[in-house]
Amino acid sequence: xxxxxxxxxxxxxxxxxxxxxxxxxxxxxxxxxxxxxxxxxxxxxxxxxxxxxxxxxxxxxxxxxxxxxxxxxxxxxxxxxxxxxxxxxxxxxxxxxxxxxxxxxxxxxxxxxxxxx
Amino acid sequence: xxxxxxxxxxxxxxxxxxxxxxxxxxxxxxxxxxxxxxxxxxxxxxxxxxxxxxxxxxxxxxxxxxxxxxxxxxxxxxxxxxxxxxxxxxxxxxxxxxxxxxxxxxxxxxxx
Numbered sequence: 001x002x003x004x005x006x007x008x009x010x011x012x013x014x015x016x017x018x019x020x021x022x023x024x025x026x027x028x029x030x031x032x033x034x035x036x037x038x039x040x041x042x043x044x045x046x047x048x049x050x051x052x053x054x055x056x057x058x059x060x061x062x063x064x065x066x067x068x069x070x071x072x073x074x075x076x077x078x079x080x081x082x083x084x085x086x087x088x089x090x091x092x093x094x095x096x097x098x099x100x101x102x103x104x105x106x107x108x109x110x111x112x113x114x115x116x117x
Numbered sequence: 118x119x120x121x122x123x124x125x126x127x128x129x130x131x132x133x134x135x136x137x138x139x140x141x142x143x144x145x146x147x148x149x150x151x152x153x154x155x156x157x158x159x160x161x162x163x164x165x166x167x168x169x170x171x172x173x174x175x176x177x178x179x180x181x182x183x184x185x186x187x188x189x190x191x192x193x194x195x196x197x198x199x200x201x202x203x204x205x206x207x208x209x210x211x212x213x214x215x216x217x218x219x220x221x222x223x224x225x226x227x228x229x
Contacts, residue, residue: 056216106217108159109159111158
């Protein structure tokens with residue numbers, strides 16, 4: 001029973017390049033959340049998606065950042081024209097579709113560490 | 118909006134008990150979560166409270182008072198490996214499913 005899978009685990013990009021981070025939710029989960037964690041800081045919500053639908057993107061920077069969760073395949077967080085300030089850990093989490101006690105459990109992936117040089 | 122407060126850091130002794138408090142103010146509430154995070158690793162789910170009272174799970178217990186906007190995580194028989202950051206998070210009811218809003222985390226150091 002695989003957990004939330006993220007790749008790549010570590011990514012180095014030069015300023016101005018694009019970064020693509022992928023997240024496959026746990027089996028049976030159709031809700032995906034992306035969080036960013038800067039060094040020595042807490043987890044900051046970025047975006048919440050369901051299949052083919054962005055539910056809440058209130059935490060996403062207005063420019064350069066986008067996210068999708070297609071009908072088939074993983075969720076992707078895309079950062080265009082990266083800058084040094086984008087260096088952070090990006091965590092994906094997933095939860096099941098239905099409510100109840102199991103529906104209120106959110107599990108995190110191992111994270112993707114982006115370094116912009 | 119949401120506001121979640123927890124102490125920045127705490128120190129405790131191996132074998133002792135420590136209580137990490139969390140207070141919150143949120144426009145929508147659908148449960149409170151505690152996670153453990155070791156440096157350089159992912160947050161690991163510890164507990165979930167949606168009703169008032171105490172939830173016990175081995176050495177860890179979590180308490181919730183919705184009327185007071187207050188929760189605590191209790192760690193008993195502390196071990197060195199419990200040194201980590203402990204994250205309090207509240208689930209937001211305003212959106213279907215609900216995102217988690219995290220506090221800054223409490224860095225716990227367990228000393229021999």
